[in-house]
Amino acid sequence: MTGSERILQIENLTKIYGKGESRTEALKGITFDVLKGEFLGIMGASGSGKTTLLNCIATMHRPTGGNIILNGEDISGFGGSALADYRGRKIGYLFQEFELLDNLTAEENIMLPLSLHGVTVKEAESDIRAISALLDISEVLDKFPSQMSGGQKQRVAAARALISNPDIVLADEPTGALDSKNSKILMDKLADVNRRQQKTIMMVTHDANAASYCSRILFIQDGCLFHELRRSMQTESVSAFYERIVSVMAQLGGGSANVL
């Protein structure tokens, strides 16, 4: 993490599902900032509201109240082309189940966010080569998702999230569908991107291992911010940070039984 420029501000964010008796408060006025180049983790028990928070930022859900400000712009007022532009250029989204389009090759999948904004493969060729080399997927560019391993698929999805050089990458349980080996490869790559390109990443996860790559972790419980952990990037190793995360999780009474 470097500098202190605020890239994302979440102010008093609330989200309520249903009406009357079925009314559920998923987010109860959350406020926090994300700084440029930060690798932020969001952790919490199932139903704590962490995915709702991510989906509100990704504009998949419309918040009931509060503000989401990305680079000084309040996204709650976005609609039509501004919304499409926000999704395609300002944020990159990494899904748990990859969500690659089965009928497009890896290259075509990676190109999609750019194509949607009028950029052709020719124009983006060098970017594609660079990002594929970084994520070690150069040899699968011409393959369809059904011809790739899970790890390759998620790295292609990561390339797709990064190709349009978004202000922030939102990742929803990116290691959720991967085995431990592929999870490690993916997290190494994401950490590498964060470090080298100063790319801001906000990741929701259950996995303490994955979370240990983050520079800061926010714990959410019942729709409220509950705790915060910061890693000293210079002095603290990933494994040491992992120990702290696990102990916080245990102290919070979540534990793996509650979290998973």
Added chain:
Amino acid sequence: MFFKQVRRNSAKNRKGNGLFFGTLIIAIVAFYTLLSLGEQDVMRFLATIESDAVHKLLALLPAVYLVSLFFVFFLVYFACSYQTQRRQRELGMYLMLGMKRSRMFTLLFCETLWSSLVALFMGIFAALFLTEGISLATAKLVGLGIVGHRISFSLKAVFWTACGFVLVQLLSMFIICLKLGKKEPAEFLRPGAPEKQRQLTEGRSLLFFISGTGLLLAAYGLGIFRLRTLHFFVFLAVLVCGIAGTFLFYRGLGGFLGKVVRRKRSKAAGLSVFTARQIQEHVFSQHKSLAVSALLLLMAFSCIAYGAAMGLARTVSVRSADFSLFGEEPQIDRVLKQDGIRRLVKESYPMYLSMVKDEYFAGEKEALDLSGLGQALESIEDTENIVQNMHIEYVIAESSYNELLKAMGKEGIQLHGQEVALYTSMAGEGDFGTILKKAVEKKVSVGIRGKDYALLPALYYDNVVADRAITLSMALIVPDALFGELAREPEAYCRNVRLRDDVTQEPGLMQAVQKMDEKLAKTGIEYDSFLGGIGRNLFYTVSASYLTIYLGVLFLLISNTVLGLKFLIQHRQNKCRYRTLSMLGADTEAMCRSAKKQIQVFFLLVLTVASVSGAAAVVTMFTSFAKLPVGTSMWTAGLLAATAFVIFVIIELVYIGIVRRTAQREICSSIIIQ
């Protein structure tokens, strides 16, 4: 509770799958119309004249009914599988909540039954209107004014329509339930995984594509140039090449499209690569459906073009004489003076028509010299056949032909001095009339007994007797005196009778002719009626065109519905892709445009192949085994085929519109923001 659920679910299905439900109603209308053919006015009327032929036609109906059922089964099967696929999660939930499979299947069966009944009720109601309309329209088409029309309702047709439909629906549901029976609840609950992109090697794809195209071209070539030999093996070769070619073409088309995408993607922007890949995937996974639909559409196209050509070619609108009575003059007079008959008759006149005396055809030099006419004909293109077969054996007396024209309200002929006129009753047959007209306009003359007689520069073609089955390829209308000299039988050939206008207008021409027919039948006199000719024409119209058009429409509906449903099934399986696209920044409009393009191309892929095959089929059909009916030129057939094609395109557009709306609704529902 159970039946309430059945009713509610079935209403939801109908609403969610309007395309199928609408098609089902149209199919029911078609079924009832076919099955009630025997009860319809036109057929009841025809049965009195051409009972044998009508019975033969009616005996053919069960076979047509079974063939239709066979095709409708596929339509219903695809629609039911689409419907159950839409409800997989719901069905999985039923199972997880403890519903027995047997009860779930009973629920599905009852819903199907209820939907069938609703469709039947609406379809038969619509069919009644249609059949009445057809009765009136067909009669109008052939120049009959049926005023005394009787409303017909065939219980038997309703019974068989209902039986066929319920059976087909239940059978489809049974097969689907057999498949569902093997699924675990988790498979129901998990959204259908989209089919994997199957990749043929480019070489294989290209091989399929090229061999398919080659076989199709071979089928067209064989059909157009060789099928007229009517050799069984040629017929078989056309069939095999055509069918195999269509299947191989679509099998290889996916790979071909993939190649195009790869070549063009470097410059592509927006959703164009996604759209192209979607189309390619549809072609890959639906290549058999595409081939079947293209073949069905080809059959529909051929049937409708043939049926329409047959139907319109037979239509007769000009009525010259209503009855022709044969026999001795006194006997005819006696009959016409009878009370009941006299009141119906407006006028009667003898028709002097006879073969030319034998002596004019004996000897080396023909007494009738047609060389002038022959030369005039030769100067017109494509008349070798007419010139070779040109001969005149009949003469008609000027006065009786003028009587005929007068009765029809037309102006009579004036033959001055050495003038004669050319007559043919086959003016409407292809270009024959036009060619003859062009020839006589060249001011030609014919030689009779060494003297030259100028032909009037006009062609006369009004039927000289009531029955249109009696045709004269060519005859000369000659002055009465000359007729006396030339005619082998100088007495009147028959007495033509025309009915009074008030009689034909009041109860309708058909009924007036029928009334007179009954009275004449009692007198024992030999006669022909306008009715007989009309009846025969009408029968051909109905039997040839009605059945082919019926089958054509059915094939058209099935083809389009199957295509639409197949698209929607796959679209539904892949709808999560639109959510991903939306997350990647695609706006809803762009996605809807992409879906629209996919649908258009998907339908167009079928329509294009079917149109090319259809054009080849129409040309083949009308130049070889299915001779154009007498009275239809190739142009008429071509025009009708073109009209049928335009109607096809309109129907395709309607289907595309319906499928597009459904697909776009699904896109919007999958990306809705909470």
